[in-house]
Amino acid sequence: MAGVVVVGSMWGDEGKGKVTDYLAQKADAVVRYAGGNNAGHTIVYDGKKFALKLIPSGIFSGHEVIMGNGMVVNPKAFLEEVRYLNDAGIDTSRIKVSDRCHVILPYHLEIDAIQEKRKGDKNIGTTKKGIGPTYVDKYSRIGIRMGEFIDEELFLERLKETFPMKVMEYPELEEKYSVESIFEEYKEYAKAIKPLVCDTGMLLDEYLQQDRKVLFEGAQGAMLDIDYGTYPFVTSSHPGANGVCEGAGIGPLYIKEAIGIIKAYTTRVGSGPFPTELFDEVGDLIRERGHEYGTVTQRARRTGWFDAVVVNQSRRMSSLTGISLMLLDVLSGFETIKICKAYRLDGKEIYGLPSTVKDIERVEPVYEEMPGWQEDITHVQSFEELPVHCQNYIRRIEELIHCPVVMFSVGPDRNQTVVLKDIQF
Ligand code: IMP
DSSP: OOEEEEEEOSSSOSSHHHHHHHHHTTOSEEEEOSBOTTOOEEEEETTEEEEESSSOGGGGGTSEEEEOTTBEEOHHHHHHHHHHHHHTTOOOTTEEEETTSEEOOHHHHHHHHHHHHHHGGGOOOOOSSSHHHHHHHHHHTOOOBHHHHTSHHHHHHHHHHHHHHHHHHOTTHHHHOOHHHHHHHHHHHHHHHGGGEEOHHHHHHHHHHTTOOEEEEOOSOGGGOTTTSSTTSSOSSOOSGGGHHHHHTOOGGGEEEEEEEEESSEEEOSSSOOTTBOOSHHHHHHHHHTTOBOTTTOOBOEEEOEEHHHHHHHHHHHTOOEEEEEOGGGGTTOSEEEEEEEEEETTEEEOSOOSSHHHHHHOEEEEEEEEOOOSOOTTOOSSTTSOHHHHHHHHHHHHHHTSOEEEEESSSSGGGEEESSOOOO
């Protein structure tokens, strides 16, 4: 067993990039297994800030980088990201793309926008990158897979079958696209990607059989899981460790550790229920201090207190073995800090997320209030150096979520991460 998984355990944007980057240095290969360019990872490498949406952040560590079959890949966005990295002197020749991942074509982006418009004020607030519509085609068994895409004849054949079906559902597509226009543009992208495409499941099995260290890099967050998130305000994949087997093509026994990334508070982008959301100046202060604006869409993130019900749900789904607690410094300066330990629904305390949005919107957070700390903690290098109220806050979180904090972060730089327990592959 030599697989470690890093997953977002809230609604995404927990700071996975930083932890992945740290663990990637010890790994031989870094794998993404779900989602597409709806993700946004910010990484500081060699003093420069990089924003990646699609390519695993392990690209900076110089190891093998794998984009698994569970992903949906926009070829144009992929090649733009490759160019962006190459222009900065980063080698991208070690990227491998699964022959089974599904290809996002321009009409998927259009359908995403049409669907959001049709939903009116019930829209999901998607990233409009065509993610959902591409997964729909996958499960309707009309999608185009990477292995087909890079075979020119087959790509055209599949496009001729699929596109007219989409036009029947969305007639407005015909105003912008035709089989010919898509084919002419995208066959060039296919040529450029072809040398990178292979059976990544087989490759990974080989690595794991040889006990090579493989890091699985989650995108988004577990609360956006298609089954266990706040459905329908979710993404269309399984972002947690529960998505690794299906999205990377390996079995569960290869996974040794699953590290959940959480913030010291909670954020969410897009629409959907958010029980601990703050609508006051405390929420605004957290947003400003935490620079809570989206990497992909620049949208202001919604902010709220820490929610143990949400993180417990993520722990269950991913069998989390450790927690990395990010942005702890953002909470310095509050008189008191609230933690949501349960929800109250119809007069009863509950510890799991209800399955319907209607009920999640009705729950009342049951808060515990703890004394805050006033000290600046951005220079702290150990748990013992933290103010005692901050230590108590961490210990209480661990109790409530039944999982140890193995790492915490007090600022954006690499040296502002404190490791309490080394993660072994
Ligand atoms: P989609 O993934 O673009 O279909 O968007 C579905 C939902 O997931 C929306 O609420 C998005 O804001 C959210 N979402 C998708 N990717 C991310 C991410 O990387 N971080 C945070 N939220 C995301």
